[in-house]
Amino acid sequence: MTRKPANITFSPTDLRLLRIFQAVVRHEGFAAAQDELGLTPGTISNHITHLETRFGVRLCERGRRGFSLTADGVRIHEAGESLxxxxxxxxxxxxxxxxxxxxxxxxxxxxxxxxxxxxxxxxxxxxxxxxxxxxxxxxxxxxxxxxxxxxxxxxxxxxxxxxxxxxxxxxxxxxYDEEQRLYCGKNHPLYDIAGELSLAAVRKQPYVGRTYMQGLNNDRDSGFDHRAMTSHMEAIAILIKSGRYLGYLPVHFAQPFVERLEMTSLLDHELSYNDxxxxxxxxxxxxxxxxxxxxxxxxxxxxxxxxx
Structure with missing residues (x-):
């Protein structure tokens, strides 16, 4: 176990090492952080080891099981953000x-x-x-x-x-306001009958919800058959294009897919809303x-x- 030093006096080098550590935490690993830092994973690992030696604690676990912070690492990370x-x-x-x-x-x-x-x-x-x-x-x-x-x-x-x-x-x-509409992909069973649908029929279909709307009291996300969850529009678009899920997208973001006949919106008057x-x-x-x-x-x- 690394012996804990009696005290810490910060130098510019320590701040640089701390910034490297914060980048590794943000990206959840050495390899994922290399583009931002412009360093190889091996060099990043050496820097983190140097920082651990300076602080006298093990900051993270790395190996076959992946990257994770230790309890000490979590505290250092939080304090480092503030510093x-x-x-x-x-x-x-x-x-x-x-x-x-x-x-x-x-x-x-x-x-x-x-x-x-x-x-x-x-x-x-x-x-x-x-x-x-x-x-x-x-x-x-x-x-x-x-x-x-x-x-x-x-x-x-x-x-x-x-x-x-x-x-x-x-x-x-x-x-500003952003209009959201419900979409299905061209391979979805509802695509060719979009103009003949009932609200009940739409709500029975597998639906991709947004994680940040869970637990909120609203009518936008309720009543659907939630089968997938994500917080990013790109991920929702991929799930919609799979032909297996319905999902909401901003109209401006979905427009290119609609123009290429890869998606169509459903029941705009009943289901569209503004964020x-x-x-x-x-x-x-x-x-x-x-x-x-x-x-x-x-x-x-x-x-x-x-x-x-």
């Missing part, structure tokens, strides 16, 4: 004192955004980059549950999400770069959105 967030905020404050925007901003959003011409996320990012060229922008895609959790624990600075019931410690600003996407950030957020990104998102994506 690195503080370092980034400090860099931002120093930049503010010098009259410039600097530091790092973490934006989290759901998938299937790129096909929505009415919510040009790319244009908002271009505006932000032009106004704050020295800020490091991290963009990650996650499920609505993970987006909110990572915002609360400090991993994300701001999120864009359809979550309807945010936490009391955050501020949520509605930006409201909101900009969400912590109420105590004061980072100037984060606030600037939030304003850019409001200006480009928002319709009658109130200013921060």
């Amino acid at each position: 690195l967030r503080s370092v980034e905020n400090f860099a931002s404050i120093v930049g503010s004192v010098r009259g410039e925007l600097a530091g790092t901003v973490h934006l989290g959003t759901v998938d299937a955004m790129h096909t929505n011409d009415e919510a040009p996320l790319d244009r908002a990012i271009a505006k932000f980059s032009g106004l704050a060229p020295k800020v490091m922008l991290h963009v990650e895609i996650a499920s609505p549950q993970d987006l909110l959790q990572r915002l609360l624990d400090g991993r994300y600075s701001v999120i864009l999400t359809p979550t309807a019931d945010p936490h009391p410690s955050v501020v949520s600003i509605p930006l 409201t996407f909101s900009l969400v950030l912590r109420k105590d957020e004061r980072n100037r770069a984060t606030m600037l990104l939030s304003r850019c998102l409001q200006e480009e994506l928002g319709k009658n959105a109130s200013a921060l």
Whole structure:
């Protein structure tokens, strides 16, 4: 067992090793983290071993059974997220004192955004980059549950999400609505009779639900025969195209599949609905770069959105 050192004095090397460890945790393994880090799995393993020696604890298990954090590793990971967030905020404050925007901003959003011409996320990012060229922008895609959790624990600075019931410690600003329709694939039994269906017949079919809607009191996801679950639109599209499941997709995302006759929507008048996407950030957020990104998102994506 590694002997625990009497104390720890952080150096730039320790912070670099800690960032490598955080990347490995995010990707759940050495090999999966190599693209982000630009390092081989062997080099990453050596760095983690060095970090374990510095801290005097074993951080993770790796081997044939796969990657997993130890109990000590979980605590170090959580503390490391807080520490690195503080370092980034400090860099931002120093930049503010010098009259410039600097530091790092973490934006989290759901998938299937790129096909929505009415919510040009790319244009908002271009505006932000032009106004704050020295800020490091991290963009990650996650499920609505993970987006909110990572915002609360400090991993994300701001999120864009359809979550309807945010936490009391955050501020949520509605930006735009996104129409959702129920689809079936061309190999599904209902495809050729889509115009002759009853609601009862549709609800009897195997259905792919969204994990973040479980437990919510709503009529959108209830009444269907749930046979598959996922939190990502790409996965829903694959399951629909299999011809075995019905599922909801954003209209803009499904449109190419519809045009290629790979999908068709069902009972639009009865079953379609709108998801409201909101900009969400912590109420105590004061980072100037984060606030600037939030304003850019409001200006480009928002319709009658109130200013921060």
